[in-house]
Each structure stands twice: as C-alpha cells, then as structure tokens.
Amino acid sequence: MLNLYQNLEKIGFWLRRSASDVEPACCLLPAGSIAQLIQVVLLRCRRAWFKFGAPLCQNLNLQLGFGILLLLPLAVCSATCPNHPPEVAPAQESVQVDYMHRYGMRIPREKWLEEGQNGQVITTAKNGVRVAQTYYYGVLDGDSTWSFPFSSVIEKRKTYSRGQLLKDTVYYPSGVTKQELTLDPAEHASTLKQWYENGQLRSEEKMSGKLLVHATYYDPQGKALSNVSDGQGQRTFKDPFGTLVFTEKFHSGQVELRTSFYPDGSPKEIDPYVNGLVEGQRKTYFPGGEPKTIETWNKGKQEGLTIVFRDGEKYQEIPYVNGYKNGIGHIFKDGALVVQDLTWKNDQLHGKSTTYIDNRPVVEWYFKGRPVTKGYYDSFNFKPTIEE
Numbered sequence: 001m002l003n004l005y006q007n008l009e010k011i012g013f014w015l016r017r018s019a020s021d022v023e024p025a026c027c028l029l030p031a032g033s034i035a036q037l038i039q040v041v042l043l044r045c046r047r048a049w050f051k052f053g054a055p056l057c058q059n060l061n062l063q064l065g066f067g068i069l070l071l072l073p074l075a076v077c078s079a080t081c082p083n084h085p086p087e088v089a090p091a092q093e094s095v096q097v098d099y100m101h102r103y104g105m106r107i108p109r110e111k112w113l114e115e116g117q118n119g120q121v122i123t124t125a126k127n128g129v130r131v132a133q134t135y136y137y138g139v140l141d142g143d144s145t146w147s148f149p150f151s152s153v154i155e156k157r158k159t160y161s162r163g164q165l166l167k168d169t170v171y172y173p174s175g176v177t178k179q180e181l182t183l184d185p186a187e188h189a190s191t192l193k194q195w196y197e198n199g200q201l202r203s204e205e206k207m208s209g210k211l212l213v214h215a216t217y218y219d220p221q222g223k224a225l226s227n228v229s230d231g232q233g234q235r236t237f238k239d240p241f242g243t244l245v246f247t248e249k250f251h252s253g254q255v256e257l258r259t260s261f262y263p264d265g266s267p268k269e270i271d272p273y274v275n276g277l278v279e280g281q282r283k284t285y286f287p288g289g290e291p292k293t294i295e296t297w298n299k300g301k302q303e304g305l306t307i308v309f310r311d312g313e314k315y316q317e318i319p320y321v322n323g324y325k326n327g328i329g330h331i332f333k334d335g336a337l338v339v340q341d342l343t344w345k346n347d348q349l350h351g352k353s354t355t356y357i358d359n360r361p362v363v364e365w366y367f368k369g370r371p372v373t374k375g376y377y378d379s380f381n382f383k384p385t386i387e388e
Helices: 002-018 033-056 060-080 109-114 374-380
Strands: 094-100 119-125 130-136 142-147 154-161 164-171 177-184 189-195 201-208 211-218 224-229 232-238 244-251 254-261 267-274 280-285 291-298 304-310 313-321 327-333 337-345 351-357 360-367 370-372
Touching: 094 109, 211 232, 360 374, 370 374
Parallel strands: none
Antiparallel strands: 094 119, 119 130, 130 142, 142 154, 154 164, 164 177, 177 189, 189 201, 201 211, 211 224, 224 232, 232 244, 244 254, 254 267, 267 280, 280 291, 291 304, 304 313, 313 327, 327 337, 337 351, 351 360, 360 370
C-alpha cells in the first residue's frame, strides 16, 4: 500500500509538471499565502489517504481512483502557484542555501524542485545559525536541526513524520541534552524531560492536552524534590547550583499558586492562578521578606486597588482598571497620612494633582502625563452643557 501511495505522489508530481505552463495567476496574491494553503491541503489529503482511502478501497482500481482524487487539489493549486520549498529562510536573512538530494548530493534548486522537493535544504543565516531541514515531497519528514551561531554544535532538533512534529529537542552548548518534548498527537498527550548541564535529570512531566497529569522533579544531585500525581502536587525548580527558584502548586492539572524566591530563600512573588491566569491577591516582597506590593488581579489583569509599601509601611495606593492605572490614587506619610492625591488615566497622570504641605493644598494639573495649566487642561476637556 505504501508503494502504491508513493507512486501516486509521483503521478501528482507529473500532473504538476504538466500544468506548469498555466499562467500563475495566484502569484498576484500575497507571497506564501496560497503556497501555505496548498501544503496544508496536501498534508490533509495524505492523512485522509492513510486513514480512509486504503481501508475503504478493496481493489487496485478503487485505490488508484481514490488516490488521484486526493491529488487533484495539489495538481490544480500547483498549476497556479510557484514552487517554493517551505520554511526556507528569506534571502535577506541567509547568506547561503544548499539543496541536497536525498542520496546526499548537492543539486541546483531547480533540479531539487523538479524532482519533487525530496532531501535537505541547508540554510546558513547571517547570524551564523545553520539550519538543515529534511523534506519528503515538499513536506517536513525526519530531522530538522539548528546550530548555535557560528558553531557546528546542534542547538535544537525537531523530528517530523509527514509534516507532523513528533519530537522537539534542545541542547546545551556542551552538547548535553537540555530538554526533550515528545508528542503523541493521536492521544493529545506529551512528555517533557529536562536535564541539568551535568546530565542529571531535572524533571519529567506527562501532559494530557494542557493539563499536567504526572511529574517528578530532582535536584542537581538526583534527589527527588517533589512530584505531581493525578494532577495534584507541586512542581519545584532549582538552578544548576541547587538554589530554589520557584515552586508551583497544582490542582486538577493546573497551577493554582506560584511562589518565586530570592537566592537567600525569602519569597519574591506569590501569584494565585485560576484557569492559567493570575487571579486574586498577588503579593511581592523585597529581599529579606518586607512587603513590596499587594495587588488585585482578575483574569490575568490588574484590577482594583494596588498597595505599594516602603520600609514596611503603606506608601501608595494605585487604582487599576483592566490592567491600567485609572482613577484617583494616594501617597501616604508614615503609612496613614495622605500627602498627595493623583489622578490617573490609562497609565498616565491626567487631571488634578493635589499635594498637601502643612495642611495647605497645592494643586497641579496634568494632561496625558505632562504638567499643564488648568486653562490648557480645561480647553481639551471641555464638555458643553445642554440647556433645557
């Protein structure tokens, strides 16, 4: 069956060549838009062949007919679109592009396209990164690699099967594996492993969709720090020297509380989460543990009153609406006495500002963050009244 499908691909390539004399009308459209659509259509056709075509077709004639039917969109679209190998860096970003036959020989670009885009495209970018991508009839298949800048050492590697990403691996400059993500598209599952540069496993996480199901976390010496089981537990992250960086508490596979730490072990930030977004009372601290801010968040945005501390006492109150400073805020002396009122609009001082000096108010006016006269401010905020 696979040989039949490969032959059908060759038929499709012949159809593309036969149609190549047709006027490329779609070249007038934005570059890449039609070509990307073609690639998606072809990939869907290939998957449909393996999933539906082969099992349903009981004889060669039906198989051939079904296969040609799947190839028709490719033949029609290819007649109106220029052949561009996908994911090749734009010319202005690369200094050299080589096209390699699947048997390892360097060939001209036109020959590579003519033979169906099989083999590798090796791109050397201006920043020194060397990218080698492997294609099977124009679709990513096999390993694609990226080097560190001006180095032969591989920084990341992606493994594809007929255009579908199956594995994504990242390396340290030393060549030691840093991270490996393995995908199981059929089950909507993935496994993420991370390592310290000394080669010791740092963590192993198993995901179902976006939910963390099982995980174990280790220190640089291999000692287990924490785990998650059936979506419940704690993620613990330490740096290569064993210093605690942050912890995350999980409930039903999602983070519900994240605490980051200073190198001395005192808390730096405490963030509550609901459905992946910061929500509730967020607290930040200075080194040593003194409070820095108490903030109110709603669905990932600051909302309501934020209190700012100085030397352990309340110093400022700032009102937030939808993530921006909006409304009248206050600055305090000794944590209780109001010494300044500030009017905010969209993160800028805008309107009346009053400073209290020996119980005497001194008024200033701002317009979009700039100090102005009251007359200037009024001229831009004039609201005519309607007489009854």
